[in-house]
Amino acid sequence: MAHDTLYAQPQEPQGPAPGRGGGRLAAVLRRWDTTVVLGLIAVVVGAALLVDGFATGRNAEFLLLDAVAIGLVALPMTLIVVTGEIDLSVASTLGLCSAVMGQLWLSGWPLELIVPAAVALGAVLGAVNGLFVTGFGLPSLAVTIGTLAAYRGLAFVVLGDQAVADFPGEWTDAAVGTVPGGALPWAMVGTALLAVVFGILLHATPPGRELYAIGSNAEAARFSGIAVARRKFWLFVASGAVSGLAGVYWTLRYASARADNGEGLELAVVAAVLLGGVSIFGGRGTLAGVCAGVLLLGTLRNALQLADVPSDTLDIVTGSLLIASVVVPNAVVLLRARLGRPRSGSAPPPRPGNAP
Amino acid sequence: MKRPVEGTAHPRSGARRVWAARELGVLLALALLVAVTAADNSRFLSAQSIRDVLLSASILMVLAVGQTVVVVTRNIDLSVGSVLGLTAFATGKLFVAAPGTPILLAVLAGVGLGALCGLLNGALVAAARVPALVITLGTLYVLRGIDHSWASGEQINAADMPRSFLDLGTATLLGVPVLALLAAAVLVVVAVWLSSYRSGRELYAIGSEPAAARLAGIAVGRRVFTAFLVSGALAGLAGVLHAARYGTVDATVGTGLELQVVAAVVVGGVAIFGGSGTAWGAALGALLLATIGSSLAVLRVDPFWQQAVVGALILAAIGLDRLLAARMAARAVRSQGRAREGTSHGA
Numbered sequence: 191m192a193h194d195t196l197y198a199q200p201q202e203p204q205g206p207a208p209g210r211g212g213g214r215l216a217a218v219l220r221r222w223d224t225t226v227v228l229g230l231i232a233v234v235v236g237a238a239l240l241v242d243g244f245a246t247g248r249n250a251e252f253l254l255l256d257a258v259a260i261g262l263v264a265l266p267m268t269l270i271v272v273t274g275e276i277d278l279s280v281a282s283t284l285g286l287c288s289a290v291m292g293q294l295w296l297s298g299w300p301l302e303l304i305v306p307a308a309v310a311l312g313a314v315l316g317a318v319n320g321l322f323v324t325g326f327g328l329p330s331l332a333v334t335i336g337t338l339a340a341y342r343g344l345a346f347v348v349l350g351d352q353a354v355a356d357f358p359g360e361w362t363d364a365a366v367g368t369v370p371g372g373a374l375p376w377a378m379v380g381t382a383l384l385a386v387v388f389g390i391l392l393h394a395t396p397p398g399r400e401l402y403a404i405g406s407n408a409e410a411a412r413f414s415g416i417a418v419a420r421r422k423f424w425l426f427v428a429s430g431a432v433s434g435l436a437g438v439y440w441t442l443r444y445a446s447a448r449a450d451n452g453e454g455l456e457l458a459v460v461a462a463v464l465l466g467g468v469s470i471f472g473g474r475g476t477l478a479g480v481c482a483g484v485l486l487l488g489t490l491r492n493a494l495q496l497a498d499v500p501s502d503t504l505d506i507v508t509g510s511l512l513i514a515s516v517v518v519p520n521a522v523v524l525l526r527a528r529l530g531r532p533r534s535g536s537a538p539p540p541r542p543g544n545a546p
Numbered sequence: 547m548k549r550p551v552e553g554t555a556h557p558r559s560g561a562r563r564v565w566a567a568r569e570l571g572v573l574l575a576l577a578l579l580v581a582v583t584a585a586d587n588s589r590f591l592s593a594q595s596i597r598d599v600l601l602s603a604s605i606l607m608v609l610a611v612g613q614t615v616v617v618v619t620r621n622i623d624l625s626v627g628s629v630l631g632l633t634a635f636a637t638g639k640l641f642v643a644a645p646g647t648p649i650l651l652a653v654l655a656g657v658g659l660g661a662l663c664g665l666l667n668g669a670l671v672a673a674a675r676v677p678a679l680v681i682t683l684g685t686l687y688v689l690r691g692i693d694h695s696w697a698s699g700e701q702i703n704a705a706d707m708p709r710s711f712l713d714l715g716t717a718t719l720l721g722v723p724v725l726a727l728l729a730a731a732v733l734v735v736v737a738v739w740l741s742s743y744r745s746g747r748e749l750y751a752i753g754s755e756p757a758a759a760r761l762a763g764i765a766v767g768r769r770v771f772t773a774f775l776v777s778g779a780l781a782g783l784a785g786v787l788h789a790a791r792y793g794t795v796d797a798t799v800g801t802g803l804e805l806q807v808v809a810a811v812v813v814g815g816v817a818i819f820g821g822s823g824t825a826w827g828a829a830l831g832a833l834l835l836a837t838i839g840s841s842l843a844v845l846r847v848d849p850f851w852q853q854a855v856v857g858a859l860i861l862a863a864i865g866l867d868r869l870l871a872a873r874m875a876a877r878a879v880r881s882q883g884r885a886r887e888g889t890s891h892g893a
Binding site: 337340 | 848
């Protein structure tokens with residue numbers, strides 16, 4: 191992907207906001223991630239009013255438990271996509287860590303050791319991705335499609351098609367436990383804390399800000415002294431470790447270690463990240479937008495399921511939202527250009543769709 | 547009409563040698579795999595066994611050839627698995643509704659439906675000017691959702707389809723499966739178009755450097771649109787072939803196939819960032835992936851290893867591609883006597 195950023199027109203550093211002027215508030219309102227947050231609020235309010243059984247503690251609990259795995263993996267994914275790379279191997283990393291967890295449990299390891307081992311394994315798998323991308327200079331899209339297949343394959347090699355399901359009850363209960371007196375699962379509290387950490391890292395520290403520079407123009411970033419390769423390498427390590435953690439959560443939540451755990455999750459994560467307003471070309475997007483994107487998709491799915499919309503047809507909603515998230519901002523820009531309202535220093539017209 | 551686009555920035559001989567090397571590498575890997583497997587069990591080379599491999603490769607091959615057309619323009623079509631699923635189901639539905647439908651008409655209907663899906667992708671990518679990865683990930687979900695809501699759990703069985711149509715999936719002509727012949731015909735047409743026609747060559751120019759292609763007067767939007775149309779139509783054809791070959795169709799057909807297709811294309815030496823690679827290579831990649839499946843079974847390797855091997859193969863293929871690109875760049879520097887950075891090949 192880094193290759194492609196050579197052609198990326200540097201745009202405003204954050205958010206696809208095409209407009210200028212009108213004050214700070216107007217600028218915030220025009221940003222895509224604000225739209226997603228407003229959409230999330232609208233969906234929650236609408237569902238609470240219209241859908242029976244949505245606004246109950248039990249349902250909120252399930253909704254949040256379902257959002258944890260995607261939410262976790264989406265955090266490092268956001269940072270990776272901001273640098274103009276992508277990691278499609280996350281779901282396979284999750285599956286391999288889950289399978290190894292099951293195998294270690296079978297061979298008598300205590301869970302106190304298995305859990306850190308699974309996260310460490312995730313970090314190693316991420317480091318392999320990072321090595322291929324930064325060390326050998328290969329495109330991350332191709333590398334992680336390769337490791338997507340490789341890691342999933344290894345998961346089957348490790349555990350075959352069996353399921354390990356005899357994890358101790360106190361651990362599996364802990365994975366779905368809630369804060370006393372509320373519908374808020376502890377797992378979501380942990381995810382939220384991690385989101386804050388990643389948010390501060392991305393938005394408020396120099397290394398985080400450098401990621402935007404890398405995503406806007408890797409070449410220029412390198413010349414201004416940013417250790418591009420090293421930053422990217424550690425992002426892939428983080429992505430692997432968090433995916434490993436998500437694997438631990440997945441295994442305990444469903445009380446089942448299987449090689450096919452989380453299959454296909456990578457596309458859901460990428461969809462949530464892109465819906466949250468992160469540009470696939472890198473250099474743009476906020477973590478808050480991604481969190482809203484994850485919750486928006488989760489809430490919609492949950493509300494429509496409660497409203498007896500067949501779960502399979504929900505794909506139409508997911509896909510349409512994803513397409514709308516890129517088409518609408520572009521259409522607005524094109525429309526403004528067509529209406530002939532020249533604005534000084536306006537964002538350049540969107541680039542042709544010339545990159546995966 | 548012929549206008550080679552590559553080779554202008556590099557010595558022709560060097561460039562050509564690398565193209566050859568890309569496909570040759572896959573061919574060698576394939577030959578090695580077949581040799582090792584046949585050495586272990588000579589029946590692997592029996593006519594029946596070869597037919598089986600060809601049959602299982604031909605659908606993937608059609609998809610890989612279509613994907614190549616899109617990938618050389620530095621785009622990607624992730625929706626092919628969903629398009630295949632949708633057309634496979636539509637074909638089944640067509641035969642349920644009108645059992646007497648001529649086979650040719652059913653094939654054309656499938657190709658047409660696929661082309662319609664490709665039109666949707668192409669229009670969104672080329673006209674709305676948004677990245678193909680995002681759009682086709684979106685249509686992957688949308689088309690799959692349409693498939694599911696249309697089928698609503700229904701399954702179409704072999705009994706619902708005419709015998710003559712199902713025969714298409716198993717019939718042979720002079721000992722070669724008809725499905726494989728169809729795939730080969732598609733391959734030849736697309737490969738010749740890509741290599742020898744102006745509109746095909748322009749796809750490479752677009753993939754090498756879209757901005758330069760535009761300045762050179764190439765209708766980038768229209769060409770990219772065409773590429774998606776071709777990819778969609780071929781995915782539609784693959785859907786019809788899938789229905790004929792397997793006889794049982796439900797809404798989950800082709801789920802996750804897109805990654806296998808991209809894998810075949812990448813293994814076949816088509817650079818994921820456009821501008822290089824051939825349909826021949828992609829087809830060889832598809833054939834290699836299909837052969838791995840059969841030969842691991844013959845070699846009595848735990849079938850669970852198959853996916854891991856495919857993953858390793860993808861990494862090896864892009865690594866090799868990188869190596870060749872680096873060599874070619876070094877040769878270009880030597881022969882031209884001046885540094886040339888950022889060659890667009892093999893990125």
